[in-house]
Amino acid sequence: xxxxxxxxxxxxxxxTKTPYEIHAYDPEDGQIHGTAVAEKIGKPPExxxxxxxxxxxxxxxxxxxxxxxxxxLKLAAKAAGVKKVExxxxxxxxxxxxxxxxxxxxxxxKKLYPTFLDSSAExxxxxxxxxxxxxxxxxxxxxxxxxxxxxxxxPLVRLEGIEGE
Numbered sequence: 301x302x303x304x305x306x307x308x309x310x311x312x313x314x315x316t317k318t319p320y321e322i323h324a325y326d327p328e329d330g331q332i333h334g335t336a337v338a339e340k341i342g343k344p345p346e347x348x349x350x351x352x353x354x355x356x357x358x359x360x361x362x363x364x365x366x367x368x369x370x371x372x373l374k375l376a377a378k379a380a381g382v383k384k385v386e387x388x389x390x391x392x393x394x395x396x397x398x399x400x401x402x403x404x405x406x407x408x409x410k411k412l413y414p415t416f417l418d419s420s421a422e423x424x425x426x427x428x429x430x431x432x433x434x435x436x437x438x439x440x441x442x443x444x445x446x447x448x449x450x451x452x453x454x455p456l457v458r459l460e461g462i463e464g465e
Contacts (some may be wrong), residue, residue: 307432308398308408313440318452320440323428327402327435334367341437348428348437349421351404353397353413354385358398361385362415362449364406364429369418369457379454382399392459405432406449413439415451422453 304322306314313320321377325340338348345368352363353372361380363371377385394400397409406415406429421427421442431438444454 304436306376307405307436309405309430309432309438312408312432313448316448317380318440318444320444322437323437323439325435325437337429337437338367343428343439346420347424347426349418351406351430353388353393353404354380354381355388356380360388360411360413362406362409362423362451363418363456364411364445364451365418365433366420366455372458375454375456376416379452379456380414390395399430399432400434403430403432403434403436405430405438406436406445406451408432412450415446415449416454416456417446417451418456419453420457421445 323341325337334348334350335345338345348367349364350367350369354361354376364377365371373385377383390401397404400406424442427437427442428437428439
């Protein structure tokens with residue numbers, strides 16, 4: 301693989317000596333949605349996770365779920381300890397997180413927001429999340445990711461949409 305410019309997420313993992321592996325893919329075809337990314341890097345979709353950012357008023361929350369799943373907003377609000385959450389408007393994503401859609405990593409945001417990982421990640425040895433740039437995914441142990449972002453494992457997705465449940 302060609303030399304990869306380090307992203308904020310990668311620099312933070314390096315700083316804490318958290319082991320990870322980078323997987324690069326070509327985003328030029330415009331296919332940056334999770335299942336396409338999983339296919340491009342040759343990984344099963346249940347091991348590839350997307351980072352979603354939601355809010356309630358000024359409070360921001362980060363949710364990390366399997367790419368083929370849909371965030372259950374009621375479960376997300378319950379996890380965050382609030383009545384209701386809604387997705388952060390796309391126009392606010394870069395300003396709040398430092399990342400753009402398709403390249404949003406749970407690691408290295410502008411602030412350390414309350415972060416929740418879907419409980420399905422807890423049973424996996426390794427998962428993949430964005431490395432902070434479209435075209436880069438990082439593979440690491442879910443417990444190491446949770447430790448890095450001070451995240452909690454909680455149910456976050458509707459089970460009827462997940463195969464194997």
